Amino acid sequence: xxxxxxxxxxxxxxxxxxxxxxxxxxxxxxxxxxxxxxxxxxxxxxxxxxxxxxxxxxxxxxxxxxxxxxxxxxxxxxxxxxxxxxxxxxxxxxxxxxxxxxxxxxxxxxxxxxxxxxxxxxxxxxxxxxxxxxxxxxxxxxxxxxxxx
Numbered sequence: 512x513x514x515x516x517x518x519x520x521x522x523x524x525x526x527x528x529x530x531x532x533x534x535x536x537x538x539x540x541x542x543x544x545x546x547x548x549x550x551x552x553x554x555x556x557x558x559x560x561x562x563x564x565x566x567x568x569x570x571x572x573x574x575x576x577x578x579x580x581x582x583x584x585x586x587x588x589x590x591x592x593x594x595x596x597x598x599x600x601x602x603x604x605x606x607x608x609x610x611x612x613x614x615x616x617x618x619x620x621x622x623x624x625x626x627x628x629x630x631x632x633x634x635x636x637x638x639x640x641x642x643x644x645x646x647x648x649x650x651x652x653x654x655x656x657x658x659x660x
Contacts, residue, residue, distance in 0.1 A: 516562030523555035589636045596656045602628035
């Protein structure tokens with residue numbers, strides 16, 4: 512998008528300059544020529560500025576994406592080292608009410624305490640991670656540990 516805006520801005524600005532200098536095969540006269548050239552030149556300069564700002568923002572977004580990818584890799588390494596199926600089941604069983612065990616629950620019911628155990632482990636290791644990312648990583652890790660139950 513940035514390159515498209517820059518290209519259109521440059522080509523448009525050149526075309527308006529050629530129109531103003533009467534170097535194109537069609538001609539405008541009087542105040543309409545000045546008005547059209549000024550309005551179009553302002554528009555194409557806005558394209559140039561917008562393209563520059565997008566290009567500048569792209570670099571910032573790329574840096575943020577790299578930092579987030581590194582954070583995800585760090586969380587995945589933590590999960591591989593620490594959060595095993597046994598660990599998840601132990602933590603999930605600690606939070607069951609009425610002294611029940613995971614074996615008392617159906618496969619659908621055991622999903623929720625296990626997911627909460629995985630989410631808690633991720634939040635303890637990386638408290639500044641977005642909730643949606645925690646949800647995604649937890650769901651992926653659960654699928655890896657327990658399959659699509």
